[in-house]
Amino acid sequence: MELLSQNCPLCGSPQVKPHDRYETQNGTRTIYHCFECDTYFSETFATPIAGLRTPLSRIIEILKARSEGMGLNAVVRTFNVSKKTVIDWEERLGGLKPVLMLYALLDQFLQLVIEGDELYTKVNKNVPPELSEGWTIVLMDRASRFLWELHCGQKEQQLFEQAIKVLVQVIEQTQDLSLFTDGERRYGNLLFEICHELVRDGKPGRPPKRLPKGIRVRLKNKGAKKRVGRPRKKYQAPVPEHPQTNSEVPEHEIHANQIEGLNASMRRRNSAFRRRANTYAKSRQHLQRTLDVFWVVHNFVRVHLTTKVVPAVKLGIMETGLSWSGLFSIRYAL
Ligand SMILES: [Zn+2]
Secondary structure (H helix, E strand, C coil), rough: CCCCCCCCCCCCCCCEEEEEEEEECCCEEEEEEECCCCCCEEEECCCCCCCCCCCCHHHHHHHHHHHCCHHHHHHHHCCCCCCHHHHHHHHHHHCCCCHHHHHHCCEEEEEEEEEEEEECCCECCCCCHHHHEEEEEEEEEECCCCCCEEEEECCCHHHHHHHHHHHHHHHHHHCCCCCEEECCCHHHHHHHHHCCCCCCCCCCCCEEEEECEEEEEEEEECCCCCCCCCCCCECCCCCCCCCCCCCCCCCHCCHHHHHHHHHHHHHCCCHCCCCCCCEEECCCHHHHHHHHHHHHHHHCCCCCCCCCCCHHHHHHHHHCCCHHHHHHHCCCCC
C-alpha cells in the first residue's frame, strides 16, 4: 500500500499513463488513462482537493493557521474566507484519518508502550463534566508520540469501548504491548472483556481467562481520590495476564506523562481547547472535526517538538513525514 500511489483508483493497476492535461484555476492537471480497466481519471480523483477551485497554496495557508491554534472566527476575519468553506476543508483533511489509520496498521510492531488518558474541554453549554461531550480519549504511543486514538464524546462506556477497539487492532500487530493509564479502570476491564484468552493450566474446571500473551495493563491510582472501603494500591495490574507475559514493570514507568505534554500542545494548537468564552466548541461533531485534523497533522506532518521527528516516522511506518501538499494528494481509498 502506497499512500501517494499513482495506480488506478478503480482497479489498482499500475498500467496507467498520462492521457491529457487541463487547466484549472489551480494550474495544470493531468488526466490519466488506465489500460487495465479503460477508465480515465483526474490526478485529484478521490483526494481531499477533488472539485475544489481555491488554489491549494491558499487552502494550506489557512489550514496551517488553524492548526497552529487560530480560532475559526479569527481565520474567517484574517483571510476573508467563509466559515463554511474552512469547515469543509477541515472535513476533507480529517477525512483522511481512516486511510492513514489503515496504513499505520499494516505494520508490525515489536514493542509498544501506550499511554491512555482523557482530556477535557467545554462543548456548547456549560454543563457539569459528567454530562459534557467534551471528553477526548487519547491513546498515545510513548516513544514516538503517535496518536492511535483521539476521540471525543461523553465520558461513558461507548467512548471507552471505541478506544479499546482501536487498541485491539494495534495489539493484533504488536508482539509486546503495555497500556499505562492514570486512574481510569475501564481501559483494562474493557480490554479484558474484548480480547481475553482461555489459558489451559492442566487443572480441572474451566480454564482461567487471561490477557493475550505479551499484553500488560498497569494503572496508577490517583492518590487524592477519596473512596470508601479498602484503600487501593498506587500501582496496579487490574486484570489477569498471560503466564508467559513478562509482568515486571518498574513503577516509575507507569504514568501518562507524555499525554500531559500533548494536552499542553492541544491547548496551543486547537482553539476549541483554549478559548476563554463559555463555549469552546459548538458541538461534539465540530470538536471531533478539529481532533481529526489534529490527528492527521500531529501524526504525519508535524515534527514533534521533543523527539524532533514526525511521530509516524519515529514509529517506523514511513521514512519521511508528509508535506501539506502531499496530504492533499492522498486518495481516501487506496
Ligand atoms: Zn483501472
